[in-house]
Amino acid sequence: MPSPDQDPSVAANLAAVRRRIEKAARAAGRAADDITLIAVSKQQPEVRIEQALAAGQRVFGENRVQEAKARWSERRADLADLRLHLIGPLQTNKAEDAVALFDVIQTLDRLKLAEALARAMDRQGRRPRLMVQVNTGEEPQKAGLAPAEVDGFLDAVRGRLGLDIAGLMAIPPQDEEPALHFALLAKIARRNGLAELSMGMSGDYETAVRFGATAVRVGTSVFGAR
Numbered sequence: 001m002p003s004p005d006q007d008p009s010v011a012a013n014l015a016a017v018r019r020r021i022e023k024a025a026r027a028a029g030r031a032a033d034d035i036t037l038i039a040v041s042k043q044q045p046e047v048r049i050e051q052a053l054a055a056g057q058r059v060f061g062e063n064r065v066q067e068a069k070a071r072w073s074e075r076r077a078d079l080a081d082l083r084l085h086l087i088g089p090l091q092t093n094k095a096e097d098a099v100a101l102f103d104v105i106q107t108l109d110r111l112k113l114a115e116a117l118a119r120a121m122d123r124q125g126r127r128p129r130l131m132v133q134v135n136t137g138e139e140p141q142k143a144g145l146a147p148a149e150v151d152g153f154l155d156a157v158r159g160r161l162g163l164d165i166a167g168l169m170a171i172p173p174q175d176e177e178p179a180l181h182f183a184l185l186a187k188i189a190r191r192n193g194l195a196e197l198s199m200g201m202s203g204d205y206e207t208a209v210r211f212g213a214t215a216v217r218v219g220t221s222v223f224g225a226r
């Protein structure tokens with residue numbers, strides 16, 4: 001395997017993605033600083049993670065709690081500014097681990113999980129930011145609340161459980177125009193007073209920026225194929 005300093009591709013990819021985010025932001029009359037680039041490191045070899053860290057990247061996304069724990073729990077101690085986002089489905093019995101490790105949990109999508117997270121946060125005295133995942137395409141195989149369920153769910157978790165919800169997250173269907181889904185997510189966020197929108201992946205992050213994304217989750221375009 002090449003050592004980090006022999007293979008500059010991740011650093012170059014990060015710079016290229018950042019430039020494209022800046023350009024898309026400018027075209028939309030937005031400040032690039034308002035958009036967080038989450039480097040999605042799931043299933044990537046360690047050497048590429050090291051390259052990203054060497055290039056100054058500090059915000060990472062993982063989709064599995066156990067994999068993320070193995071990769072990041074020791075590194076955490078040396079990287080005060082590391083920010084970890086959970087972007088994959090979370091089982092209720094992993095809520096404690098998720099609260100202990102992640103700074104942002106983007107995939108809250110049911111009451112049982114909200115209750116488990118609330119308990120874990122009280123016990124640990126740690127409060128990761130929470131985002132609600134919306135299944136904008138209403139795909140049966142995909143996690144997330146149906147768009148029509150979101151308002152009621154937010155009322156319940158904010159009211160009954162006293163949880164702060166920072167924003168919404170979505171993964172549009174692969175074979176549909178993502179812009180429609182980004183617009184829908186933005187609309188649901190607006191009517192619920194939510195500021196943060198996690199949307200856009202390697203294939204569509206510039207479109208997501210146009211539609212108001214405050215965080216884009218980019219894996220392949222940063223690290224290469226998984």
Ligand SMILES: *Cc1c(COP(=O)(O)O)cnc(C)c1O
Nearest residue numbers: 040063087201202217218219220
């Ligand atoms: C894997 C993954 C990404 C990154 O996808 P790329 O197409 O590789 O950029 C983004 N969001 C979620 C939820 C993912 O699981």
